[in-house]
Amino acid sequence: MDDRALLERQLGRRPRAFRRVARRCPFGAPAVTEQEPYDDAGEPFPTTYYLTCPHLVAAVARFEAAGGVERWSAAVAEEAELAADLERATAEQRSLRRELAGARVGRDLGASLGLGIGGSANPGRLKCLHAHAAYALARPGYELGERILAELDPPWPARACCTPQ
Numbered sequence: 001m002d003d004r005a006l007l008e009r010q011l012g013r014r015p016r017a018f019r020r021v022a023r024r025c026p027f028g029a030p031a032v033t034e035q036e037p038y039d040d041a042g043e044p045f046p047t048t049y050y051l052t053c054p055h056l057v058a059a060v061a062r063f064e065a066a067g068g069v070e071r072w073s074a075a076v077a078e079e080a081e082l083a084a085d086l087e088r089a090t091a092e093q094r095s096l097r098r099e100l101a102g103a104r105v106g107r108d109l110g111a112s113l114g115l116g117i118g119g120s121a122n123p124g125r126l127k128c129l130h131a132h133a134a135y136a137l138a139r140p141g142y143e144l145g146e147r148i149l150a151e152l153d154p155p156w157p158a159r160a161c162c163t164p165q
Helices: 003-011 054-065 068-078 080-101 129-138 143-150
Strands: 018-024 030-035 049-051
Touching (some): 003 018, 018 129, 030 129, 049 129, 054 129, 080 143, 129 143
Antiparallel strands (some): 018 030, 030 049
16 A cells, blocks of 8 residues: 555545655554645645654644643753754754745745744744654654653554554
């Protein structure tokens, strides 16, 4: 089965602004996709790395529901090293979005190209841990995302892929 068909099964819809699979799960299915900054209609897609593995999506959702966004926002505010890493990754994200867009500016005339991870206009205020986890899986070395992933137990299904084949 091709990646687009697997992604459609994972998402329950056709993938929008899909560019490529950036990371696979241990079973070979897509886990993180790299998205174009704009879809075919020119609408912004502000999440460059998109978590698609159903197991990981559900695990991060549970983590967020248990106060994860607030907890990690406080950690970024309190830990200068973590804040600096977020700032570095945000600058990298912005540069990558501009590179992926090339000369395209979409319906927003390029405004979304300056957004941070997960489409955040204010990187210091976290809003979507899914995007931070996806960023860390696609670009190893991103400490905040790696620390979020470390709290997921287990990060991957134990026995078999969770994506219907």
